[in-house]
Amino acid sequence: MNLTLVVMAAGIGSRFGGLKQLTPVGPSGEFIIDYSVYDAIYAGFNKVVFIIKKENLEDFKNTIGNRMSKSINVEYVFQDNTVLPEEYSINVEREKPLGTGHAVYCAKNSVNEPFVVITADDFYGRDAFVRAAEFLKSNYDISSTNYGMVAYSVGKVINDRASVKRGMCKVIDGKLNTIIESSVERVDGEIIATSINTGESFKVEEDAPCSMSFFIFYPSIFKYLERDLKLFLDNSDLSSKEFFLPDVVDKVIKNNEGLVSVLSTTATWYGVTYREDLDVVKSAISRLIDEGQYKSSLW
Numbered sequence: 001m002n003l004t005l006v007v008m009a010a011g012i013g014s015r016f017g018g019l020k021q022l023t024p025v026g027p028s029g030e031f032i033i034d035y036s037v038y039d040a041i042y043a044g045f046n047k048v049v050f051i052i053k054k055e056n057l058e059d060f061k062n063t064i065g066n067r068m069s070k071s072i073n074v075e076y077v078f079q080d081n082t083v084l085p086e087e088y089s090i091n092v093e094r095e096k097p098l099g100t101g102h103a104v105y106c107a108k109n110s111v112n113e114p115f116v117v118i119t120a121d122d123f124y125g126r127d128a129f130v131r132a133a134e135f136l137k138s139n140y141d142i143s144s145t146n147y148g149m150v151a152y153s154v155g156k157v158i159n160d161r162a163s164v165k166r167g168m169c170k171v172i173d174g175k176l177n178t179i180i181e182s183s184v185e186r187v188d189g190e191i192i193a194t195s196i197n198t199g200e201s202f203k204v205e206e207d208a209p210c211s212m213s214f215f216i217f218y219p220s221i222f223k224y225l226e227r228d229l230k231l232f233l234d235n236s237d238l239s240s241k242e243f244f245l246p247d248v249v250d251k252v253i254k255n256n257e258g259l260v261s262v263l264s265t266t267a268t269w270y271g272v273t274y275r276e277d278l279d280v281v282k283s284a285i286s287r288l289i290d291e292g293q294y295k296s297s298l299w
Contacts, residue, residue: 002113003136004047005040007033008103008213009060009120010079025123025272025281027289028297032123032272032281037068038298040116043129044137047073049110050120051103054078067299079106085230092239099242100213105229108222113142117215117245123281124150124214125267126293132216135263141218145258147249148216149176152269154191155206158184161276167211167246168193168204169262176253176260179211179246197247209262211246212269224252 025032037048048068052060057076065074079097081090083106090098097103104117114136118124128150135148151169158164163185170177182193184204191208194201225248232243252258270281288294 001137001140003045003133004049004111004113004115005037005045006049006104006107006111006115006117007051007120008100008117009050009052010097010103023278025278025285030298031064033064033120034068034298035123036118037072039126039129041072042126043133045133047075049075049077049107051077051079051107054080071299075110077107077110079103085226088230088233090238094239100245101225101243101248102229104245105225112219114140114218117213117217119213121272122212123270125265125269127267128214128265131263131265135216143220144218145220147258148261148263149211150214150263150265151209152212153207154184154204154210157210157212157269158186160186161274169209169211171209171262174262176262179250181244181246224248224257
């Protein structure tokens with residue numbers, strides 16, 4: 001049974017001044033990505049596809065990919081603004097990637113099996129990968145449109161320093177009803193989310209479920225990604241707008257084209273958005289090593 005982990009890593013290093021400057025979080029030089037891949041292998045995944053910038057390929061292989069390649073099949077795809085549906089092009093000056101939806105679209109020729117999508121700089125915890133693998137194995141059908149998502153409580157995945165991007169979710173009977181890509185921050189003790197698309201602000205509770213871009217898909221998702229990417233290219237300001245993966249998921253739900261089961265997890269999420277987050281992640285990794293979940297040297 002083939003399961004693939006897709007890691008969105010085209011933006012890695014941009015907030016830290018480059019890939020080589022990304023600080024390890026593990027005692028033997030491991031990055032957060034190492035722990036995610038290690039947990040995925042534990043859960044039964046046998047291939048990882050890294051979505052990266054083409055210019056980072058050699059650095060990425062040398063610092064990350066090569067050390068795990070003996071334990072899992074490793075492939076690379078490039079997120080490039082020229083990777084578009086046939087007959088489409090971008091005629092404006094733009095260096096920034098087109099967004100998370102486009103990142104996954106770029107992997108369409110490398111993923112032919114059920115897969116999970118994560119981001120490179122988020123630590124999701126082993127239980128999240130185990131739950132995802134169980135979900136996929138229980139309905140192993142590459143044509144399925146019964147997708148999934150691992151959700152975390154918003155109060156546990158934001159910080160007090162600055163706003164962060166989160167996908168705020170409404171869940172009904174265990175199924176995702178809507179997802180709003182939002183900027184989320186604490187304001188006077190309350191959690192306020194502001195829709196990135198509409199600018200509308202709304203209050204959310206501490207335990208409100210939110211997406212940390214841990215999605216569970218079958219290859220059928222690529223037809224929806226291509227359809228919506230074409231609409232995005234036809235109707236958006238391509239100098240600045242981003243094509244978000246959660247927006248595609250939300251549209252699939254609204255059109256009754258598929259279902260998205262929301263999976264809970266006992267895992268704790270940790271992320272590195274700013275350098276100040278590194279000490280928290282390092283301490284968490286150290287604690288998990290002491291508890292025996294990880295070896296002091298993963299690979």
